Amino acid sequence: MTFAQGTSLVLLGLVLVIAVWRRMNVGVIALAAALPVLALSGLSASKMYTAFPGDLFVLIAGVSLLFAHLAQSGALEWFVEKVFSAVGARQWMLPWTGFIIAAALSTAGAFSTAPIAFLVPIVAHVCTRYRSSFLVAELAVIIGANTAGLSPLNPTGAVVRTAAHKFNVHYPGWGLWAASVIVAAIVVLCIQLGAAAARRRDGNGFDVTPAPAQSDRDPGEKPRPLYMWASGVALIAFVLLVVVGKTDVGVTSMCMAALLQIAFHPPERPLLNKVPWTSILLLCGLLTYLGLMQKIGTMDSIAHGLRHLGTGALLILVIAYMTALLCNIESSAVGVLGLMTPIVFSTFGQSSSTFWIAVAVCVPASLMVMNPIHVAGTLIIGNSSVADQDVLFRRLLGLAALLAVIVPGLLALIPIAIR
Numbered sequence: 001m002t003f004a005q006g007t008s009l010v011l012l013g014l015v016l017v018i019a020v021w022r023r024m025n026v027g028v029i030a031l032a033a034a035l036p037v038l039a040l041s042g043l044s045a046s047k048m049y050t051a052f053p054g055d056l057f058v059l060i061a062g063v064s065l066l067f068a069h070l071a072q073s074g075a076l077e078w079f080v081e082k083v084f085s086a087v088g089a090r091q092w093m094l095p096w097t098g099f100i101i102a103a104a105l106s107t108a109g110a111f112s113t114a115p116i117a118f119l120v121p122i123v124a125h126v127c128t129r130y131r132s133s134f135l136v137a138e139l140a141v142i143i144g145a146n147t148a149g150l151s152p153l154n155p156t157g158a159v160v161r162t163a164a165h166k167f168n169v170h171y172p173g174w175g176l177w178a179a180s181v182i183v184a185a186i187v188v189l190c191i192q193l194g195a196a197a198a199r200r201r202d203g204n205g206f207d208v209t210p211a212p213a214q215s216d217r218d219p220g221e222k223p224r225p226l227y228m229w230a231s232g233v234a235l236i237a238f239v240l241l242v243v244v245g246k247t248d249v250g251v252t253s254m255c256m257a258a259l260l261q262i263a264f265h266p267p268e269r270p271l272l273n274k275v276p277w278t279s280i281l282l283l284c285g286l287l288t289y290l291g292l293m294q295k296i297g298t299m300d301s302i303a304h305g306l307r308h309l310g311t312g313a314l315l316i317l318v319i320a321y322m323t324a325l326l327c328n329i330e331s332s333a334v335g336v337l338g339l340m341t342p343i344v345f346s347t348f349g350q351s352s353s354t355f356w357i358a359v360a361v362c363v364p365a366s367l368m369v370m371n372p373i374h375v376a377g378t379l380i381i382g383n384s385s386v387a388d389q390d391v392l393f394r395r396l397l398g399l400a401a402l403l404a405v406i407v408p409g410l411l412a413l414i415p416i417a418i419r
Helices: 003-022 026-041 045-049 054-073 075-087 091-107 113-126 131-150 155-166 173-202 225-243 249-264 268-273 277-295 298-309 312-329 333-348 354-370 375-382 386-418
Strands: none
Touching (some): 003 026, 003 298, 026 045, 045 277, 054 225, 054 268, 054 277, 075 091, 091 113, 091 173, 113 375, 131 173, 131 375, 131 386, 155 173, 155 333, 155 354, 173 386, 249 268, 277 298, 277 333, 298 333, 312 333, 312 354, 375 386
16 A cells, blocks of 8 residues: 555544544545645546546435425425324324335435435324324334435435446345335334333333424415425426436436426525535535545555455455444444445455345445434434433434444345355
8 A cells, every 4th residue: 555545544534533523524524635645646636526426416406406395385294294194093003104205205316314304393293192102103214214215316325326336336226225125124113013012011112202393384375286286296207207217316306396496486595405515515525535545546455455354254244333333423324335335346346245245234324323413313302302302312322322233243144145
């Protein structure tokens, strides 16, 4: 490993430490760290910028704007309320209803924070009548939204696909999504059964009192049925064009959002505020820096060094557990995947078990989102009563740690057995 490559690796470690320590955006620090690496390597900045993920930028912004129209028009709220009304008093269905809705939205392309931020308060309102279902239902929402984010239509799935393409690795994108959703459903079922067993044992189980915040929608705002239905049609057209017509996800979603804006002209600023600019900066900055590391040969040196750890089984376990650990201490799981998946594909790109190694690394990462230092975990705590928040914080932290210990090891057994 050359001096420039070693420096880029050390700086990457410092970037992660500073981001966690000072609560700063990883993308900002990563782009700042690019300056000394460029100086030491002699690489021109123009070559570094070729690694900027422009397609990912358009994808996140376009999909976020399309779903912002769905929320602004009331189509999303109407749909969710209809579904929960149909569930009625069948409490056992509440978690699965939230899981399916959240997973469907993420599968269609919504950045996972959007359905989580929208559904968590709604579920809290619904569960004011069913206190015993509150925590399980909220966990089902965030697990469904995050794990279904590995869909090929979703920005998170695009991050994994981008890393694979850089190393000429091909894997079934919908297969990765299916494996993630199946594991998520098993986890939700285990949580639901665990809560039911605890309730039979001590009488209250995982009961938490919901205290949902008030909606920020203007109660005096007149409904616009045509805008609402057009938004729903635009979403269906988007999915059909991408899945059947094989059009670009980002450009297609941007086109649908622009057509809705031209036709109905809702206030633009609230729509633009729904775009996760912080996440865009994080991903684009981090992936640009990782692209710089690849161009100067650091990623190849890392892959070569990892092969000296020993057997393939040990290496798979190290990468899977390292990813889960980073997702527990860094609030952006998609940023961690942007960091770890290039290592996976550069190291195991030619292996017959590449797909299952990707499953062992990516799927556990998407489960850590209930950690209370993440946005989703914070939202659950924020929609619970003050008296329950301290206990809920410890419970969510313990659950995230338990999943980080169990799930990567179990999933890693599959590629280890195949090898």
